[in-house]
Amino acid sequence: MKLSAAGVEKIKPTDKRQEIPDSLCVGLYLIVQPTGKKGWQVRYRHGGVHRRMSLGAFPVLSLAGARERARQTLAAASAGTDPAAEVKAAKAPKLDGDRDKIKTLIGQFDKRHLSKLKSGAVVRRELERHVVSAWGERDVHQIGKRDVIDLLDGIADSGRVVTANRVRAYLAKFFGWCVERDILATSPAAGVKPAGKETSRARVLTDDEIRWFWTACEAEGFPWGPFGKVLLLTGQRLNEVAQMTDSEIRGDLWHLTADRTKNGRAHDVPLTGAVRAALDEVERVTDEEGRVRFIFTTTGRTPVSGFFKARAVLAEAMVGIAQKERGEPVEIPRWTFHDLRRTAATGMARLGIPVRVTEAVLNHVSGTGGGIVAVYQRHDYADEKRQALEAWARFVLSLVEGEADNVVRLQHG
Missing domain, CATH: 1.10.150 (DNA polymerase; domain 1)
Known part of the structure; x- marks a missing residue:
């Protein structure tokens, strides 16, 4: 019904609670209790959930005032906020100013x-x-x-x-x-759709790009120079390399425990001379107690982060190196640190290394390494992994030194 100031005054209580909608302001209700008390309520949706909020008692809050407050509440809800939750938070005792930050x-x-x-x-x-x-x-x-x-x-x-x-x-x-934990009534992320459709990446750095990347790493220095080299030469995952510790290195072997790998499988990575040389470039940083927690760290307390900016710095340096080499503008398609892992895998395939060995190097369980093979095949491919990484390192260094044509390709055994 269309409420009017005079009509609200005349509505009589009954033996049941009355909820009377206002047709002029959709979402506004006049609540009439059996005791005769009257008040205003607004209803809206937030995060896919129906919400109700009291606006005030009549006649302290008039019909015109109730409509104005209701419109403000509905507008706020449309913008994504939860007015009822905000009112509740405002009324709650402020035990700690940072409590709900x-x-x-x-x-x-x-x-x-x-x-x-x-x-x-x-x-x-x-x-x-x-x-x-x-x-x-x-x-x-x-x-x-x-x-x-x-x-x-x-x-x-x-x-x-x-x-x-x-x-x-x-x-x-x-x-x-x-x-x-009753901190929020509803989640503001409810109903939010993905930002965009994800497409499977197939980016692999070309031979020229590998050379430019390596040169950029040489010029950048610690921490991203050695870090980038280790990523490229080992083909391991970003966070596994970022969180590398000296205690994990056993001579020319990098041992990752099960809790350090994405798939929960302990993993040994043979370290080539080129990788050990890159690690030797890193000056160890200690924490407040004089301990070396991570190899790649600038604080001594936490491993390196800020990968997006680091990649951008190296990518910009690559463009400068490429343009200087060719004497003309060069456009390098966008790449990510994860593409270095794919580049290593593709590079080993080019060298004739069997897929199963490459998967063992990457600690990747799928395809030839899945199903019955993963259950009954316990060979760890230690020797084959070392040969594969040595061959890949020789190939990368040959690109840097301009001798790639002389690299001997391995053949399937």
Whole structure:
């Protein structure tokens, strides 16, 4: 019904609670209690969930005032915020000014949930990098669906669609945890779609690009120069290399325990002379207690991070090196650190190394290494892995030195 000021006055109570909608302001209801008390309520949806919020009692809040407040509430809900949750947070006692800040809650999320997961350190790093850096000082109740979308769009627009989708998944977990602990009523990430469609990458650096990359690493120095060389020469995963420690190196072998690998399988990586030379370039940094925790670190406390910026620096250096070499503008298609792993795998295939050996080098279980083979084939391919990595290192160095045509290709055994 279309409510009027006079009509609201005349409505009589009954033995049941009455909820009378206002046809002029959809979402606004007049609530009439059996006791005769009257009040205003607005209803809206947030994160796919129906929400209700009291606006005030009649006649303290008039019909005109109720309509104005209802429109403001509905507009805020449309923008992605949860007005009822904000009112609840405002009324809650402020025991700690930082209690509901994003940076505080992500720290608790890490302590109580992420720290128990194998991938927890990666998730925490990405939340710090993309979420805490943007919202760290904000109260979690101020974050709406629109804020989440804007954050993800910004990441995707910088060319990192896959990263945006991963951050979306991490935020969904974080906000879901906040709901479970009654910090939030609903998750502002609910209903947010992926930032874009992910496509399988097939980027492999060309021989020229490998040479330019190596030269860029030489010029860059610590930490990204040696780091990039080790990634290229070993073909191992980004975080496995970033978190490398001296205690994992046993002579000319790098031993990764099961908790250090993505697939939970212990893994040995033979270290070629070229890799050992790259590691020797790294001056060890100690922490406050004089301990060396990681090989690739600038603080002594945590492994290197900021991979996106590091890649950009090396990519820019590659372009400069290429243009100087050719004497003309050169455009190098975008590559990522993970593409170095694919480049190593492809390079070993070019050298005639069997696929099963390459998979053993990469600690990758699929294809020829899956199914019954993974159960009954216990040969660790130690000798074959060493031969493959030695051949790959010789090939890379031959490209750098301009002698690639003289590299002997291995043949399938």
